Amino acid sequence: MEISIKNMHEPTAARYCIRCGAAMERRFIASEGRERMVCPNCGWVHYPHLKVGAGVLIEQDGKILLVRRAHNPWKGAWNLPAGYVEIDEPPEHAAAREAKEETGLEVRILGIVDARFFNDDPRGNGLLLLYRAEVVGGELRTGDETAELRFFAPDEIPAELAGGAHDVLIRAWQQRRTGK
Ligand SMILES: [Zn+2]
Numbered sequence: 557m558e559i560s561i562k563n564m565h566e567p568t569a570a571r572y573c574i575r576c577g578a579a580m581e582r583r584f585i586a587s588e589g590r591e592r593m594v595c596p597n598c599g600w601v602h603y604p605h606l607k608v609g610a611g612v613l614i615e616q617d618g619k620i621l622l623v624r625r626a627h628n629p630w631k632g633a634w635n636l637p638a639g640y641v642e643i644d645e646p647p648e649h650a651a652a653r654e655a656k657e658e659t660g661l662e663v664r665i666l667g668i669v670d671a672r673f674f675n676d677d678p679r680g681n682g683l684l685l686l687y688r689a690e691v692v693g694g695e696l697r698t699g700d701e702t703a704e705l706r707f708f709a710p711d712e713i714p715a716e717l718a719g720g721a722h723d724v725l726i727r728a729w730q731q732r733r734t735g736k
Pocket of ligand 1: 573574575576577578595596597598599600
């Protein structure tokens, strides 16, 4: 499979050194065969890493819970309840936290479903981890980041799906359920 390398440096490339504040320079590192941002003053090298997102697959009566985004990117499009994992947080904890924030539901994480790379998010490239979850409490309600919430049957999946691997994961679920 050919992986596109668009979005590889921007917007996550450091333009100023976090140690000394000097302007960073793009240099080709021969031993690694790629360009990196390097501080010409103190030698600090910026190694950008993938952002990690975690989300939940909540199914009830054969339907999947999706949330409609209230903000950009992909404002108005539908995605799985999900968000970025904090630096000190296990991803399954982040998935349950985001489910609560975005849907009002308390969930129990049952296991991982899939993990997908994405390079179409203007905030940076990442990896979205999707966990199967069951509802154990709470009440369905929108949060600060969600304009609308709904369960969709496989043949009701909306056309406007968010990127950042959400579209891929939602269509994969749809395909598993319909066999198409
Ligand atoms: Zn520096």
